[in-house]
Amino acid sequence: MRIVDVLAVPVQAGFFFDDQLAIRAGAAHDGFDYTGGPLTPGFRRVRQPGEAVSVLLLLDDGGVEFGDCAAVQYSGAGGRDPLFAARDAIAVVEQVVAPALRRTDLAEGFRTVSARVDALTTGPDNSPLHTAVRYGVSQAVLAAVARARRTTMAEVIRDEYDTGAPLVPVPLYAQTGDDRYGNAEKMIIKGVDVLPHGLINNVAEKFGQSGEILADYVRWLVGRIRDLAPSPEYRPRLHFDLYGCAGLAFKVGQDASTDTGLDTGIVALAAYLADLGAMAHPYDLAIEHPIDAGSREAQIATYRSLRAALKARGANVRIVVDEWCNTLDDVRAFVAAGAADVIHVKTPDLGSIGNAVTALLLARDAGLEAYCGGTCNETDRSAQVSAHLAMACEATQVLAKPGMGVDEGLMIVGNEMARTAALVRARETVRP
Known part of the structure; x- marks a missing residue:
């Protein structure tokens, strides 16, 4: 053809x-x-x-x-x-x-x-x-x-x-947009695997000068999961995108280093995130883009320091890289440096779908979480293709996209994975 x-x-x-x-x-x-x-x-x-x-x-x-x-x-x-x-x-x-x-x-x-x-x-x-x-x-x-x-x-x-993937649906991750309360409740009632994103992109309005606004939101969210869970076994993963706001609030990179060699802002932020992880219990917590260090090299160094500070505290918090990890070369650098727990493969930023495949497999094979993401600003078609990509690469989670309404993205990506898995099973059943 x-x-x-x-x-x-x-x-x-x-x-x-x-x-x-x-x-x-x-x-x-x-x-x-x-x-x-x-x-x-x-x-x-x-x-x-x-x-x-x-x-x-x-x-x-x-x-x-x-x-x-x-x-x-x-x-x-x-x-x-x-x-x-x-x-x-x-x-x-x-x-x-x-x-x-x-x-x-x-x-x-x-x-x-x-x-x-x-x-x-x-x-x-x-x-x-x-x-x-x-x-x-x-x-x-x-x-x-x-x-x-x-x-x-x-x-x-x-x-x-040659991914060896079983081609089954992977966990769905939905994002609230600015309706972080009503949309989070939608996600809980529908039993979404990973939630809520939260769109924490402004310190004064959404994070707080010491993180108090986000902390209040986490407490509220844990309570609503308890109230609205579709079954007693429901255990969603909590994943928040901070758009660098935590680094701004805690003045990462602006204060003198401590005796440990760590930036005092990193030390304070690690303590805050550790407390946030405790608030999120019994649910796992992932924090995306807590700090924007301004370049790939600075981001890698800063995230390595933050992960070390969290590990020293025994914190139940995973760090997700997003900005400054755009190209395939960027993904290779972050994976090689061990600078994150979760690699957000933001599909439009990788260019070819082939690059996204390689990036997801790099993260998976390194023992990191491979998040097949993207953006609310995509289309129904690119979301459907991403569903196939996530399944074929055994992604840890896939973004429900496009849009900020929750229901539409869950439907488009979730339904595409369900149909694809059914077709693959049917063909394998009839093979001699």
Whole structure:
């Protein structure tokens, strides 16, 4: 089966682009919007509509397969590619990607074709294609190869990368957005495996100058799990994303070192997180991006220090890396340094799905937790492809996406995993 042509179509993303720098600097809510001006280059305002592009592969059997180019909510932050623009992406797909893919024989396999796309360049400086473009095109290629082989996308990944995965649904992780109370209750009633994310992206409003706002929320959440649990056996994992707010509140990197050689802010933060872990009992606690150290090297060093301080206290807290761990090389560096307990493989930031596969397997094989994540700002299609990716790589958890409504993301990702697992079981049952 061959690719006959490639189309690029602007479509809706699942949420918004938000200027993380402006929000962390204190941009206040104005209803659903934010006050003030943007700080990150490329933004017209602090919150603006997300954009996405569908890449359609027209095949010589008359069929069509597609993937969606999408970028994360907090584009341009933490070492990521700049803000994604659909108009620019369409031009790149039409002028660079389409000529490279026309007449491609899908018998070459996903790894070969997607690697070719990943190596494409654009512009006078021969820059790599935007990660969002590589993400969407590789989804389309994966779907087309699966069509040619008459298998699921999960089976293509499992077989080409020899993952040995059983292709069963993995735990779902949902995010509340700013409705951190009502949406958390939805998650509990539905028995979500990992919750609530919490969107703790502002010190004054959501974390507290000494972490008191988050501590109150953890106490409330533990109580509501007790009240609303769908069964006595329900034991969700608690996972909060702090967007660097803890480091700001505890002045990490701003105070002199202690006699132990650790920054006094790290020592204070470790004590706080250890207390938070005790509050979360009997549930496991994971904290994502507690500190933003400003670069990959600084982030690795800071997280190593924080993990050491937590270990010294015997704290039941796992550290999740997000910002400054965007590319495959970044993931390799964090894994090699032992700088996190959980690696958030933020799928749009890795570019090709093939890079996300390699990143998840690196974390898994190193004995770390491999979190197949992404963003609320993706699309239904990229979420479905991520479900196959998570299953094929035995991810520790997969993000329910897109959107911030909880129910939609749980439905899209959860249903795709259920259907895929059923198809794989059915085929294995009828094999001679």
